[in-house]
Structures are given as structure tokens and as C-alpha cells.
Amino acid sequence: MSEYIIKNGHVFDPVQGIKGDKKDIAVKDGKIVDKVGSGAKVIDAKDKTVMAGALDIHAHVAGPKVNAGRWYRPEDKHFDSHKKPGITRIEGGKSIPTVFKTGYEYARMGFTFAMEAAMPPLYARHVHEEIHDTPIIDEGALPVFGNNWFVMEYLKNNEIENTAAYIAWILRQTKGYGIKCVNPGGTEAWAWGLNCLTIHDPVPYFDITPGEIVTGLMKANEYLGLPHSFHVHQNDLGNPGNYKTTLDTLKLAEGIKPKNTFGREQVLHSTHLQFHSYKGTNWGDFESASKEVMDYVNKQKNITIDTGNVTLDETTTMTADGPFEHHLHGLNHLKWFNVDVELETAAGIVPYIYDPNISVCAKQWCIGLELALFAKDPMRCFITTDHPNAGPFTRYPRVYAWLMSKKYRDERLNTFKNADKVIAGTHIGGMDKELSLYELACMTRAGPAKALGLGKDYGGLKAGMNADIAIYNINPDKFPSSGAEIEKAFSNVAYLFKDGKICVEGGKVVDMGKKHTFWVDAKVPENKQVMHDIREKFLRYYSVNENNYPVPESYAPHQHIITVDATKA
Amino acid sequence: MNTVTLTVKKQPELYLECENVNPDAFAGKKAADIAKLGAYQGKETSTLGDYFTIAGEAGATAADTKIVINGDCTKMKYIGAKMTAGEVVVNSACDMYTGSWMKGGKLTVNGDVHSFCGLAMAGGEFVINGNAGNYLGAAYRGDWRGMSGGVLRVKGNAGSDVASFMTGGEMIIGGDVDIHLGTHMEGGKIVLKGNANRRVGGQLVKGEIYVFGKINVMMPGYKPVGEKEMEVDGTKATFVDYIGDLGERHPKRKGETVYGHLYMKK
Numbered sequence: 001m002s003e004y005i006i007k008n009g010h011v012f013d014p015v016q017g018i019k020g021d022k023k024d025i026a027v028k029d030g031k032i033v034d035k036v037g038s039g040a041k042v043i044d045a046k047d048k049t050v051m052a053g054a055l056d057i058h059a060h061v062a063g064p065k066v067n068a069g070r071w072y073r074p075e076d077k078h079f080d081s082h083k084k085p086g087i088t089r090i091e092g093g094k095s096i097p098t099v100f101k102t103g104y105e106y107a108r109m110g111f112t113f114a115m116e117a118a119m120p121p122l123y124a125r126h127v128h129e130e131i132h133d134t135p136i137i138d139e140g141a142l143p144v145f146g147n148n149w150f151v152m153e154y155l156k157n158n159e160i161e162n163t164a165a166y167i168a169w170i171l172r173q174t175k176g177y178g179i180k181c182v183n184p185g186g187t188e189a190w191a192w193g194l195n196c197l198t199i200h201d202p203v204p205y206f207d208i209t210p211g212e213i214v215t216g217l218m219k220a221n222e223y224l225g226l227p228h229s230f231h232v233h234q235n236d237l238g239n240p241g242n243y244k245t246t247l248d249t250l251k252l253a254e255g256i257k258p259k260n261t262f263g264r265e266q267v268l269h270s271t272h273l274q275f276h277s278y279k280g281t282n283w284g285d286f287e288s289a290s291k292e293v294m295d296y297v298n299k300q301k302n303i304t305i306d307t308g309n310v311t312l313d314e315t316t317t318m319t320a321d322g323p324f325e326h327h328l329h330g331l332n333h334l335k336w337f338n339v340d341v342e343l344e345t346a347a348g349i350v351p352y353i354y355d356p357n358i359s360v361c362a363k364q365w366c367i368g369l370e371l372a373l374f375a376k377d378p379m380r381c382f383i384t385t386d387h388p389n390a391g392p393f394t395r396y397p398r399v400y401a402w403l404m405s406k407k408y409r410d411e412r413l414n415t416f417k418n419a420d421k422v423i424a425g426t427h428i429g430g431m432d433k434e435l436s437l438y439e440l441a442c443m444t445r446a447g448p449a450k451a452l453g454l455g456k457d458y459g460g461l462k463a464g465m466n467a468d469i470a471i472y473n474i475n476p477d478k479f480p481s482s483g484a485e486i487e488k489a490f491s492n493v494a495y496l497f498k499d500g501k502i503c504v505e506g507g508k509v510v511d512m513g514k515k516h517t518f519w520v521d522a523k524v525p526e527n528k529q530v531m532h533d534i535r536e537k538f539l540r541y542y543s544v545n546e547n548n549y550p551v552p553e554s555y556a557p558h559q560h561i562i563t564v565d566a567t568k569a
Numbered sequence: 570m571n572t573v574t575l576t577v578k579k580q581p582e583l584y585l586e587c588e589n590v591n592p593d594a595f596a597g598k599k600a601a602d603i604a605k606l607g608a609y610q611g612k613e614t615s616t617l618g619d620y621f622t623i624a625g626e627a628g629a630t631a632a633d634t635k636i637v638i639n640g641d642c643t644k645m646k647y648i649g650a651k652m653t654a655g656e657v658v659v660n661s662a663c664d665m666y667t668g669s670w671m672k673g674g675k676l677t678v679n680g681d682v683h684s685f686c687g688l689a690m691a692g693g694e695f696v697i698n699g700n701a702g703n704y705l706g707a708a709y710r711g712d713w714r715g716m717s718g719g720v721l722r723v724k725g726n727a728g729s730d731v732a733s734f735m736t737g738g739e740m741i742i743g744g745d746v747d748i749h750l751g752t753h754m755e756g757g758k759i760v761l762k763g764n765a766n767r768r769v770g771g772q773l774v775k776g777e778i779y780v781f782g783k784i785n786v787m788m789p790g791y792k793p794v795g796e797k798e799m800e801v802d803g804t805k806a807t808f809v810d811y812i813g814d815l816g817e818r819h820p821k822r823k824g825e826t827v828y829g830h831l832y833m834k835k
Contacts, residue, residue, distance in 0.1 A: 072711065073711050074709070074710045074711040074712075075708075075709050075710065075711045075712035076711075078709055078710075078712075083612075333818065334713055335711075335713065351713075
């Protein structure tokens with residue numbers, strides 16, 4: 001493998017605490033090293049910004065619901081389907097791009113990893129087929145557990161060990177990465193025409209509450225010592241006044257300690273928090289609760305969050321929160337897709353237009369940005385758009401620009417149709433903070449890598465770490481004064497190294513790299529009870545045979561397996 | 570107004586995507602520059618000059634430009650699509666997407682058009698002096714934003730799924746239509762001089778459909794509420810007023826439910 005030396009760049013690396021100093025980065029055999037030989041290829045990074053490859057901790061980029069979005073929205077790619085010159089294929093779709101476009105666009109923005117945020121275990125094969133077809137970037141997928149019959153039955157009796165054994169089994173069958181929980185209990189209640197809007201609403205038939213599911217899954221996660229923490233999409237998403245439920249859920253993490261060998265310090269990751277930080281009683285008196293929520297998050301060290309920034313685009317919402325999508329369809333009357341996944345979860349899809357002329361959308365935009373600006377510890381707050389729910393991931397550069405330039409975001413804020421009303425209901429008008437490149441590196445690199453338990457090898461530029469490196473045309477000494485310039489620089493990397501290989505050069509994809517599928521193999525003590533229950537459920541309820549359930553090796557040919565051993569606990 | 574005349578000199582082997590045949594693309598260009606404009610055939614790019622003899626020059630703006638096309642255009646798609654001003658006259662039948670996403674100006678086709686023409690039309694005038702295929706003035710596949718403005722006039726018949734998701738503007742069809750006229754309509758006006766097959770105004774929220782002929786099978790969600798004397802597109806007649814589609818949601822204004830109207834000529 002070739003050697004490289006990246007010279008004279010301004011390096012931003014939270015792992016080593018480097019804040020823009022000029023430093024050479026040496027690359028050899030896919031790793032960052034202290035020194036390379038004189039024959040190493042020199043990359044001139046003078047007047048450029050050098051960061052580790054970015055990691056997206058939460059995006060819906062692969063699997064059955066993403067694909068359902070693609071086929072039921074042909075209009076999403078009609079005006080947006082191009083073949084760029086070079087080795088790339090046709091790139092189609094805007095809010096739900098093809099797998100190829102997904103890989104290329106992430107790479108062009110300097111990303112090297114994306115976590116598929118909701119994998120229905122039954123359809124894990126489909127998720128892995130799409131992951132395998134997504135070029136360049138590494139990916140993992142989080143199976144959903146928050147409405148799973150096994151989980152609810154075990155946790156009703158507080159059987160953490162059995163829950164953990166079942167989770168370990170699922171992770172191995174589905175090649176999954178961690179524990180995702182969407183609208184705990186609420187999606188199962190939806191099968192009964194109901195929902196769980198607080199953490200105390202009982203789930204019909206199972207007679208368990210969302211609070212018990214959250215606590216139980218958090219404990220099971222730490223029992224197993226998984227690299228990532230429990231990852232939750234909370235109850236009552238997207239409704240005015242929901243911040244109380246949000247705080248109630250976050251408080252469940254109090255007193256629970258992280259137990260793992262990966263350097264992860266949180267026990268709960270609260271995703272797309274923007275959708276959960278609403279005050280008011282209806283859409284008329286709807287207000288930002290970002291301050292209340294972030295005041296709590298800032299002082300509670302064992303919690304991480306991601307923002308879920310609204311980008312003010314036409315997009316496609318898709319979630320395992322079935323009742324929410326039905327609710328949304330009732331609001332905008334656009335086409336609604338709904339599916340139940342037997343015993344496990346459900347999903348819904350509705351197109352949505354975040355219209356800057358509608359004050360609710362404008363306030364949502366404010367709340368997402370406020371969360372990132374209120375965050376005191378950038379290592380615990382990550383930037384996402386909950387792609388494609390609050391906006392397409394291809395808008396990250398614009399979100400960064402809004403966060404890094406008060407001028408740019410104020411231009412947007414002041415030209416909203418109901419600007420006065422929007423400013424009165426939010427905090428952003430009075431916020432002067434502008435994110436620094438170092439904070440951005442925390443929020444998009446070192447932070448998510450650490451939260452995913454990948455901090456030893458990813459998200460930084462220390463010798464020994466994986467050589468995933470993004471070089472941007474940004475000179476920190478002459479930081480771009482216009483938002484459009486910031487956007488442009490983050491949209492097209494000067495160089496992207498993936499595993500020590502140049503995959504993007506001058507914004508152009510030049511190599512498809514070698515993508516890996518990350519998954520976690522957790523060893524647990526033999527558990528006859530759980531194996532019996534699994535067999536019984538397959539015989540009695542599942543429409544597939546147990547032998548046809550696992551994801552075969554051929555579906556994930558390039559695996560990066562992380563092993564944990566919970567037998568010694 | 571300057572006139573540019575295009576004469577077909579070669580037929581495409583597949584279909585030619587004439588996205589650049591409209592006053593907006595031609596504006597400010599001489600014949601030689603127009604000849605260089607691109608046109609896809611399958612995945613290959615060629616130029617308009619490869620397929621047309623071009624005479625005359627365009628005006629400075631789209632509004633000052635008239636395009637006349639002679640020769641057989643039955644394998645040409647997207648003529649006049651997305652045009653915002655000026656005039657286009659095609660003395661031939663045309664293929665799909667003719668006049669789609671049109672915003673202004675006038676487009677006349679002296680012949681038949683294929684399906685998906687006048688899709689999501691937002692303004693201007695589109696006259697088809699022949700028959701039209703399916704999805705005339707409808708929304709693009711999957712989309713919920715159909716024709717929203719302008720006038721679309723067909724002399725002959727049109728196919729099925731005409732004016733789906735229409736929200737505004739006016740469509741006049743001289744002949745008959747097949748099934749699914751004005752499905753999901755939420756505004757606008759359709760005048761059908763001939764007969765319709767089945768399912769007229771299915772899931773219609775708002776808007777008006779006038780039918781001069783017969784509907785083969787009426788939707789069950791329509792209810793007659795009276796008769797009205799009206800002049801529609803130059804014809805004075807008595808119409809039976811049906812409200813509907815009663816199976817669909819309807820907005821309220823000042824406490825009153827706003828229904829769609831289907832007027833059947835007596």
C-alpha cells in the first residue's frame with residue numbers, strides 16, 4: 001500500500017487536542033503513523049483544514065423503509081438524476097438517494113461512516129444488501145428493540161439477563177451494531193390503534209410502560225458492555241409540549257453507569273432531539289424548549305444527543321414510529337405508507353415540506369440549531385438531520401454554515417415570512433455563538449466516534465488510528481466570511497482518505513475504496529430459556545422459519561466485527 | 570417577435586429528448602448557437618443541429634421568441650416543456666412530456682400528443698389540435714402537485730388519468746376521456762365536451778368538472794343538490810349540480826364545508 005504525507009495543513013483533532021496547528025499527517029498501510037519514508041507521496045494541505053473522516057451517528061440510508069420511500073416517490077428523483085463524469089454511476093434522488101449517490105455524497109462531504117438508525121430484524125437482509133451496495137463509506141445498522149415482543153415480555157418481569165441474551169442473539173442473526181429503540185411501546189400500541197405519549201402510558205396487552213422498556217434496555221446494554229449505548233427515539237415525537245416527556249426519559253439514565261471497554265461514557269443516546277424539544281399546547285402557541293432540554297443534557301454527563309436539524313427542504317419522513325406517521329399524514333394529507341413488521345416493529349412514510357413560510361417549520365429550524373449552540377460539551381452533541389426526516393444529509397454543509405456564521409443564520413431567520421413570531425417563540429435571535437472548526441470536529445468526528453465505541457480507531461488523527469481523513473479548502477486564518485463559501489467548502493472535500501486511500505479528490509470520486517460493515521458479536525452465557533422462547537415464537541407466530549432468519553455471510557462480505565464478552569460479568 | 574424555424578432532417582433511432590426546444594433555451598441565440606444546444610438520445614448526447622435544419626434567429630428574450638417546428642416529431646419528447654414565455658407551434662404530432670411544467674407563453678400542437686403532456690402545468694396556454702394520451706395535465710408519477718394554472722385545450726379525445734391532482738387552471742377537452750378524470754382534484758376547472766368512461770372525480774376534494782356528454786358509470790360519492798343555468802365555454806345550458814366526492818376529506822370555510830362540484834349537462 002502506498003504511503004502519504006499530508007503537509008502543512010491546519011489540523012483539528014479533538015483526540016489529541018490539536019486546534020488548527022500546522023502539523024504533518026503521515027499515512028501508511030491504511031493507518032496514521034508517526035513517520036513515513038522519503039518516497040511517500042506528498043499532499044499539499046497548505047491553507048487547508050485537515051480533520052478525521054466524519055461519522056454520521058443517525059441516518060436512514062439503507063433498508064426496506066428507505067427503499068419503500070424510493071419506490072413510492074418517483075418524483076423525488078425526476079429532476080434530480082444525473083450522471084457525473086468519471087467512475088461514478090447515475091446519482092438519483094434528493095431526499096431518498098440511491099445507494100450509490102448516498103455513498104458518493106457522504107464521501108464528497110468528508111464522511112467515512114454512517115449508522116443506519118433503524119433496522120427491522122426481520123428485514124435485516126435487505127438492510128445489508130443496501131449497505132453492501134453503498135460505496136466508499138463504512139456502515140453499521142442498529143436493530144430496533146423498543147416494541148419487540150420478547151423484550152417487552154422479559155422486561156415486564158425485569159429479566160435483564162434474558163433480555164441481554166436475546167439482544168445478543170439478534171445482533172448475531174442480523175449483524176447489528178447496537179440497541180435502537182423507537183417510540184418505546186408506542187409502535188406496538190399502534191397495532192391496537194393507540195400510542196404511548198408519556199413514559200407511563202401502558203402498552204396494551206403487554207402491560208409494560210415505555211419507562212420500564214427504556215430502563216431495561218439501558219441495563220441490558222451495560223450488562224452486555226456493547227460499544228454503543230442504548231439509542232432512543234423518544235415517545236411523543238413532534239408534538240407541542242413534548243419536552244416534559246423528553247426530560248422524563250432522559251432522567252431514567254440517572255444513576256446508570258457505563259460499563260464497557262471502548263471508552264464510551266454515555267448510557268443513553270437521545271436522537272434527533274429537535275423533534276422532542278417543543279413547548280406549548282398546540283401548533284398556534286408552539287415554542288422552543290431547547291433551553292430546558294439542553295440545561296438538563298449539559299449537566300448530565302452520561303447522556304449524548306444528536307440534533308436532527310430541519311433544513312427547510314422538501315423531504316421524506318420515515319420512521320419506525322408508525323403512529324406518528326399516521327398523525328403527520330392527517331396534518332399534510334400527503335401519501336402515507338405504513339407497514340407492520342411481525343412481532344418486532346412497524347414503519348411509516350410520509351413526504352413533508354419544511355416550508356420557510358410556515359412559522360412551525362421555521363421554529364423547528366431554530367430549535368435544531370439552538371440545541372447545538374446551547375451544548376456546553378461538543379463531545380456529547382452531534383449534528384444530524386435525522387436523514388431524511390428533518391432534511392437530506394446532503395444539507396450538512398448548510399447546517400454547519402448556519403452554526404458557524406451568525407450572519408448567515410440571521411439572514412435566514414430575518415427573512416422568514418413570520419420572522420417576528422418565529423423569533424418571539426425561540427432563542428436563536430439572541431444567540432451570538434458561532435461554532436469553531438474545533439467544536440465542529442468534536443461534533444462530527446471525535447464525539448460520534450466515542451459515542452459509538454469506535455474512539456480508539458476512528459474520529460481522530462493520532463498515530464495508530466485508521467487513516468480516514470478529510471481535507472477541506474478552508475483556511476482557518478482567513479475563515480470564509482460568507483455562508484455560501486462555508487457550504488461549498490464542506491460540500492466538496494479537497495481530499496478524502498478512506499483506509500489510507502484517496503477516494504475523493506477535488507470533490508470528485510476517484511476510488512470506491514473498500515467499505516466495511518460494522519457489527520457487534522456479543523458472547524453471553526448459554527441461556528436455554530431464551531433459546532426455547534425463540535424457537536417457540538418462530539413456531540407459533542413468525543411467518544418465516546428460524547433457519548431463514550439470519551443474515552448469511554454473503555450479504556456482508558466485508559465485515560468489521562467487534563466482539564464483546566459478557567460471560568465474565 | 571423573432572421566429573426560429575426548425576425542420577426535422579433526421580429521425581432519431583430511439584427518441585429525442587428536446588428539453589432545449591423552448592423559447593427560454595433559444596432566447597438571445599442565432600441559428601448556429603441553437604444548433605449546438607444538446608439533446609439526449611438514450612444515454613448519448615447529440616445536438617439539435619444533428620436532427621433539425623434551423624433557420625432564423627431568436628429574440629433577445631423568451632417572450633420575443635417564436636419557434637415553428639415542421640416535419641415529423643412523433644419521436645420527440647419534451648418540446649415546449651418548462652417554457653415560461655414566447656410561442657411554440659409544432660406542425661406535427663409529438664411524443665411524451667410536451668408542454669409539461671409549462672409556466673407561460675403559448676404552445677400549439679397541430680397534431681396528436683402522447684401521454685404525460687402538460688404535466689403540472691402552472692401557466693400559459695397549451696392548445697392541442699388533435700388527441701391526447703393518458704395523464705394529460707396530471708401530476709408527475711407519484712407527485713401530488715398536478716396542473717395549477719393556465720389553460721389547456723384539447724380539440725379531440727384524451728386518455729385516462731387526465732388532470733389528476735389538479736389544483737388550479739382550466740382544461741377543456743373537446744372529445745371523450747377514458748377512466749379517472751380529475752382524480753384527487755383540489756381546485757381548478759375541467760370542461761369535458763364529450764363522454765367519460767368511469768370514475769370521474771374520484772377522491773376529489775375541491776374544484777369543478779363540467780360534463781356535456783354522459784358518464785358511463787357514476788362514482789357513488791356524488792350527490793345531486795339542484796340544477797343551475799350556466800354558460801360554460803360559450804355554451805348556455807342547464808346543468809345538474811352534484812357535490813362530492815363525499816368519501817373524501819373536505820375543507821371548511823366560515824363553518825361551511827366546501828365540496829367539489831360535478832355539473833352534468835341536462
